[in-house]
Amino acid sequence: MKCALRKKRITLRSLSINAGLAPCTLNNALRISYPKAERIIADALGLDPREIWPSRYQYK
Numbered sequence: 825m826k827c828a829l830r831k832k833r834i835t836l837r838s839l840s841i842n843a844g845l846a847p848c849t850l851n852n853a854l855r856i857s858y859p860k861a862e863r864i865i866a867d868a869l870g871l872d873p874r875e876i877w878p879s880r881y882q883y884k
Contacts, residue, residue, distance in 0.1 A: 825876050828869050840867055853877075 829835065836850040843850075843864050853861035857880045862873040874881040 825865065825869070832868070834868055836865070839864055863864070 826836075837847045840847050841852045845861075848879075850861045850865060852858045853865060857877075859873070862877060862880070866873040866876055867878070
């Protein structure tokens with residue numbers, strides 16, 4: 825996921841700031857389930873969050 829963002833020249837920091845969040849907020853999605861952050865990252869990649877984090881959405 826981070827590689828795909830880099831290919832688009834997007835950083836988690838820039839996504840966070842553009843979403844009106846603290847610069848490091850989206851990093852939390854890498855460690856814990858954080859649906860809002862997951863949606864922002866997935867939208868930037870043109871994907872559904874379930875494609876990136878299938879284990880987090882297996883019961884939803």
